[in-house]
Amino acid sequence: MNEAIRKLQPQKVWNKFADLNAVPRPSKKEERVIEFMKDFGKNLGLDTKVDEVGNVIIKKPATKGLEDRTPIVMQSHLDMVHQKNNDTDFDFDSQGIEMYVDGDWVRAKGTTLGADNGLGVATIMAVLESKTIEHPPLEALFTIDEETGMTGAMGLKGGLLNGKILLNLDTEEDDEIGVGCAGGVDVTAKKNYAQMDAADQYDAHVYRITLKGLQGGHSGMDIIKGLGNANKLMNRLLFATRDVMHLASLKGGSLRNAIPRESVAVVVVPKGQENAFKSEIKKISGEIFNEFISLEPDLEIVTDKIEDRPAKVLKQDEQLKFLKAMYAAHNGVFRMSPSIENLVETSNNIAKVTVVDGTMTIECLTRSSVESSKENLATSLQSVFELAGFNVTFAGEYPGWAPKMDSPILKVMRELYVKLNNEEPHVAACHAGLECGILGQNYPQMDMISFGPTIKGAHSPDERASISSTQKYWKFVLETLKNIP
Structure with a gap:
């Protein structure tokens, strides 16, 4: 069933998403996905560590010619919301998500899909694995327990990251650039x-x-x-x-x-x-x-x-x-x-x-x-x-994340979005709880932005991810990485 997902474009992203969705990863039970991600980084020969609360940090040097660019952090959370229909027989603690293609959408059979925030995780994995994608000095931050307390972000200590720009890949509309969020x-x-x-x-x-x-x-x-x-x-x-x-x-x-x-x-x-x-x-x-x-x-x-x-x-x-x-x-x-x-x-x-x-x-x-x-x-x-x-x-x-409309990375990404899509992006704060506000407490000078592919019905068995939107978003990711100042 998941083999059809692996043939979708961009294959780099969908293959990593299929790999990730084979690993059970409920909030507060992330031991297996932490080990999965740690092995992934080490098998690539990259500097990989797990902090004291379970966040995974993987560092990758800049590609040739971009060594002097601003170092960045790409961030997504490893856990997913586990919801299923009453008549669905499924054990989230032991089974991988069963996915299928429905027109322009990827869905799961009677359960949540895990695109929130699995597509963000898969994106970062694809960049880490690639030998051809251009990027500045890169730190990948995979946090735990975002969905039930954000304890991963809360437990991340200052001084572990050197990046000056944070790209949070947890927004669910592909025409939106997130600059703020709610606290809870x-x-x-x-x-x-x-x-x-x-x-x-x-x-x-x-x-x-x-x-x-x-x-x-x-x-x-x-x-x-x-x-x-x-x-x-x-x-x-x-x-x-x-x-x-x-x-x-x-x-x-x-x-x-x-x-x-x-x-x-x-x-x-x-x-x-x-x-x-x-x-x-x-x-x-x-x-x-x-x-x-x-x-x-x-x-x-x-x-x-x-x-x-x-x-x-x-x-x-x-x-x-x-x-x-x-x-x-x-x-x-x-x-x-x-x-x-x-x-x-x-x-x-x-x-x-x-x-x-x-x-x-x-x-x-x-x-x-x-x-x-x-x-x-x-x-x-x-x-x-x-x-x-x-x-x-x-x-x-x-805490919430207060919008900064004069953000340098916002200016860069806004211009890139217009160039790629011939229209203005929707620059907005959202009513979801993103980790940016929490991460900003220990990294107050970090310039932050959030974006992602279109995902509908998150946190419900109707969750679905748009295939065409993921293609659009992937191009935006690649252009952003190349154009970090």
């Missing part, structure tokens, strides 16, 4: 809740509510689209039926940086309340379908009667507090940038919600390019959850 913080609300015996509800019926088929996607780049959030939509169903059911368990979403696509709740409906329960579910489901008919055409809400009776359910007062907190907690765009058109400044993704065995947990990722606005939204969420009796913690905080 993980907001987690957790509490133990009082339960009562489900057996107390004589002749009750048990139902499983499944909400699925949402698009999901990147909680930064795609948050502006207003896509359905499975956790918020499920809460509407549960809130509407709060007086005629007892919640036994709930599980929605999986990763903080992915908009949740699915949610499953198990509820106990007392005798005599079945018709009211079904009626409310039907009514609210219809409202949701009407609201999202153009955005979420594959949305499904299925209510099944099941035989397995849960032992415990939430007490009514605990249930009401939880549902009200979920209703009040902000999800989606919080504020648009007043200075950059169509840029989300601040947002929140209610990413993962679990209610099981006496413990409920709500996991959010709050993003903003303005630190004060990020703190404002995080405090708003904290207030809502604490009023409902949750303990709230903040973790994994990372």
